[in-house]
Amino acid sequence: MPDGNTGIGAAVKRKEDGRFLTGKGRFTDDINRPNQTFAYFLRSSVAHANIKNVDTSAALTAEGVVAVYTNGDMEGVGGVPCGWGLTFQNGDPMVEPVHPILAAGKVRHVGDPIAVVIAETKKQAKAAAALIKIDLEDLPAVVNMTNAVEGGTLVHEEAANNICYDWAIGDKDEVDKVFDGADHVTSIEIINNRLIPNAIEPRVAIGDYDAVSQKYTLYTSTQSPHVIRLLMGAFVLQIPEHKLRVVAPDVGGGFGSKTFHYAEEAMVTWAAGHLGRPVKWTAERSESFVSDAHGRDHVTTAELALSKDGKFLALREKTYANMGAYLSTFGPAIATYLHSTLLAGVYTTPLIYSNIIAVFTNTVAVDAYRGAGRPEATYILERLVDRAARELGIDQVEIRRKNFIPPDAFPYQTPVALEYDSGDYEATLASALEGADVDGFEARKSKAAKNGKLRGVGYSTYVEACGAAPSAVAGALGARAGLYESANVRVHPTGSVTVFTGSHSHGQGHETAFAQLVSEQIGVDIDSVEIAHGDTDQVQFGMGTYASRSLAVGGSAIVKALDKIIDKSKKIAAHIMEAAESDIEFEDGTFKVAGTDKSMGFGEVALAAYVPHNYPLDVLEPGLEESAFYDPANFTYPAGCHICEVEIDPTTGVVEIVNFTAADDPGIVINPIIVEGQIHGGVAQGIGQALLEGCVYDDNGQLITGTYMDYTMPRADDLPSYVVSTESSRCTHNPLGVKGVGEVGTIGATPAVINAIVDALSELGVTDMPMPATPQTVWRAIQEAS
Amino acid sequence: MATVSLTVNGKVMSAEASADTLLVNFIRENLGMTGTHVGCDTSQCGACVVMVNGDSVKSCTMLAVQAEGTEVTTVEGLASNGDLHPMQQAFHDNHALQCGYCTPGMLISSIDLVTKNPNATEAEIRHGLEGNLCRCTGYHNIVKAVQAGAAEMKG
Structure with missing residues (x-):
């Protein structure tokens, strides 16, 4: 690797930070198109009702209104498709009702869109929506x-x-x-x-249509632009791929919730085509609460x-x-x-x-x-x-x-379909036990007791299946798409590199970690590597980022493409240096003829490929650009141990996390800074589920926790600093040996926290603890036990 | 509509705004500076925090017309002559940002916090940032960055 500090395993500071630190990020809401209009969705305020009538006449004549649409206006538009088909035990297909873009005849949840108003300004669209008269026949809510x-x-x-x-x-x-x-x-x-999920950036979608090229563009805050193009193009709007571009620029967090195709994306795209003007929709947070999955x-x-x-x-x-x-x-x-x-x-x-x-x-x-x-x-x-x-x-x-499945039992076939390729659960357990100073727990517990506090320690040892997935396995289990990833590596004439990846970064640091891969493989400096993603017109294809799959699947596709680059480069170098291809060695960015002092730099080979004056044109095409698709042989299996220590005030029920230790095995680590950051964030969300976050509907299907005033997001003063360590057992079936780290925190942390609370309260006779374990819930459990 | 004039990042700027325009929308839409973000509609998330006359303010809690004549600093105004502000540098050095959406507000709040309390403890930093939501980092590295930034700002 160049300079020994930018390849695999190097703690490289992120390349993408600069624009975010200086306010130059380009999020979807930062984009405005010429002659743009604004959409506002009128959503159901009740959970279940028949729609008797929708009168849009007053809205249509309101100031600034360009159009008002309801379901009846959208003939020929399909429903939002589901990407996965399951069966009943007897083999019958699951029940798969139509999910219309705008409610058809019935509303089925608070937030179900009934109509959309498109106007010259956001304010006008919202004001006009208030003029729509909806006649609903309430039905009992199924909650x-x-x-x-x-x-x-x-x-x-x-x-x-x-x-x-x-x-x-x-x-x-x-x-x-x-x-x-x-x-x-x-x-x-x-x-x-x-x-x-509550990614801090609300969802945004902008539809655009160019009448000259008859081409649609959707700018959207998604984790998977090609998947959106496929689902929306093929199933909802019947727009062929070559006439539909989906752009996902900087995306402000996803956590899964921005993977899916949403009705609003189809609505703005369809409306843009109808109106011949761009249509922009930006979710208000209260809308996110009732429209994000x-x-x-x-x-x-x-x-x-x-x-x-x-x-x-x-x-x-x-x-x-x-x-x-x-x-x-x-x-x-x-x-x-x-x-x-x-x-x-x-x-x-x-x-x-x-x-x-x-x-x-x-x-x-x-x-x-x-x-x-x-x-x-x-x-x-x-x-x-x-x-x-x-x-x-x-x-x-x-x-x-x-x-535990012992380290020598791998590959290990579980009774529930999966075959774990590798793991060392004792290693992460030992690391966590040390990090958490479990040996000193009893002394700390006694000390806490003197202050009237109850201390408990909770454990969680977990494995996860990620890097989804082998397409054949996913298909057998109901997936309606493949789950491979693609990469295109374009080496430019002077040796710099652009990588087009189907993975999408929305906080994961791909622009840095993927550049490190390239640096490791072909010896160029990471500053000479650009990672392009999030635009279906730029990137050949992609299945997007979710299920901790970017490095294991997307990174492996990049490695595969780089291998092709190296193979071709060796042929070029062999021709120029008049040596047999088998004698060419590639190391640290230099092609050498074995046993001689002849060598060529990577940049020289790239130039020769684009200026092929001395080039084996009879057997090789000019240029240096390769694509690869990678379909993994198996899932990857990160694992680890999380240990949580809590102190509870029995008089108030307040739980304080006094120590949280995570020891995780994400496989080979490309960038330890990014890996630790992923663990921190995941653990925070795992603790959030255990202690703070709970979505509540009342019996009428009204969302009680519909704002940040009601839904408790973890804040800085709710959380501790974490003790984090990693152990690496190599994934055996991908070229990098990587497993994934994006989700280990939410998987490992939550049970450790609740087990710690149960441990602390066990002396009072408490054996269970519902989530979220708010002070009120904990206090009640204490009262009921005593 | 009224003309609102104010100094943003050292430059006098003015634009037309209706009486109900929030400062954050004025900055983003009327002045076209999109570094300041909107993450909620209840003044909880802190993505829109800017400095107004030296105090951090959620710019969704203030009308543009109320900002008439004020000195506003947004994230775009923190670096000078291409050099990052010590807090920006500390966020970079400590991997205190992931998706970057909360970062503008988090930076401004952090600078205000340590300017007023240069020796803030971890607990004080955590309490001081409770008005800024971050869903990515779990706050661990943000706290580290604020401590590092504070040390650097003290010089």
Whole structure:
């Protein structure tokens, strides 16, 4: 690597920081198009109602109004498609109701768009929307999943008992048999609280149409521009790819919620074509709360069968997964493909049965939020393990060690479809135990007790499946798209490099980490490498960034393309230096003829490729540019151990995290600064779920937590500093040995926090703690126990 | 409509604004300076924090007409002659930003905080930044950066 400090493993400060630090970032709302109009969506204020009439006449004549559209105006426009198809246990397809761009006949959740007003200014659009008269016939709202599946009111007529699918994995009879004969069974009921992703940049979409080229452009704050182009172009608006450009410039955080195709994107694009003018929509935060897909929201009953010495024999669970009112892009996959398949965790549990019932309710659609299914699975497992240890009187660390998949057991086939390629769970456990000074815990607990405080320590040892995915496996499990990634490496005549990647960076630092890869592979300085992403007209193709896949899948595609560059460069160098290709060695950016002092720099080879005066034109094309698509052989399996220490004031129920230790194995680390930052952020969101964040609907389907005044986002003074370390076991099936790090925090942290609270309160007889463990919830648990 | 004149980052600027135009929208839309961001509609997120006459202010809580005659500093005005402000440099050095959306407000709040309390403790920094939401960093590196920036600003 050049200068020994910009390649793989180097703590390079981020290249992208400069523009963000100086106010020169280019977010979607910073973009304005000539002759632009503004859209405002009139949304349902009730959860469930028949639309009797919508009178837009007054709005249409209001000052500045250009157009008002309702569903009836959008003939030929398709619904928002779902990207994943599941089946019932009997093989019947899941129920997949149409998700119209604007409500058709019925509104199904607070925030469901009924009409859109397009005007010269934002203010005019909003004012005119207030003039639309809507005649609604209220229907009872379906909010609670347990009630929903009993039938009665239906969110969609075609979904009997509001069930989208009833799916299962594992051999129930075999599992039940083990439970019947087990020494001990530990049971738990869990509500995995609904969360609202809340990227700080609200979603924005600008539709533009050029009548001369008959081409549409959508600027949108998305994590996956090519996926949006495919879904919106092919399924909603019937615009072929070559006439549709999707641009995702700087995007202010996503956490999954900006992966999906949203109705507003299609609406502004369609309207731009109709009006021949650009149409811009910027979500207000209160709109984000009722239109961005939410996360989690599972209700689970789970049991673990154990031998009396604490060996796990079998696990079974039944989960009700809230889909919301419509199926979002990946909605059906979260509780199944990403949840049930992870229930082995880091343990050798030989038999697992998981039954998932997906339920429609009159709430916002639920889809992937950082971790997506894997936090839910890990939470079930780690709460069960914690409780089992307490019931059997086994030490928390000991019970985990006793059931770990040992380092020499890889590749390890779990009973729930996945084959883990590598891991060393003891290594991260040992690192976390040291970082958390667990040996000193009892002394700290005694000291706290003298001050009237209760101290507890909680553990979580987890694995995750990320880097989604092998396309064949994803397809077999219901994906309607491939999950590969693509890269194009363009070496310019003087040796600088532009990489076009289908991954999308919205905080992950790809412009730095991917440049480090290039620097490592071909020896150019990272300042000579540009990473281009987020524009379907620039980048050949891409599946976007989610599921911690950018480095493992997108980075591997870059490496594959670089290998082709190196192969071609060797041929060029061999010709020019009059040597056999097999004698050319490439090291530190220089091509050498083995055993001689002849050499050529990478830049010289690049120039020769573009000025081919002395060039093997009979066998090679000029130029130096290569593309690659990479479809991984397997998921990657990051793992780790999180340990949380809390101190609780029993008189107020206030929980303080006094120590949080994360030891994670993300595989090979490209940039330790970025990796640590990802862990910090994920842990904060994991703690947020445990202590602060909870989306609440009332019985009428009104969102109670619809602003930042009501939904508790983690703030600086809610959180501690973290003790973070990494161990690296190499991924065996991708060229970089990387696994991923984006979601480890939300997966590992949440159960560690709740287990710590249960530990602190166990002496009072508390055995369970719902999330979020607010002071009121903790105080009540203490009162009820005593 | 009224003409609002104010000094932004050392330059006198003026533009027409309606009486209900918020300062943040005036800066972004009327003056075309998009470094200052909007992240909410309840004055909670702090992405829009700017300096007004030396105090950090959520610019969504102030009307443009109220800013008449004031001295405003936005994120675009922190660096001078191409040199980053010590707090900007500290954010870069400590990887205190990821997506960059909260960064403008976070920088201004941090500068105000340590200007008024140069020896702020970690707890004081965390308390002082509770009006600025960041969803990416978990605040760990922001706190480190503010400490580093404070040390540098003390010189």
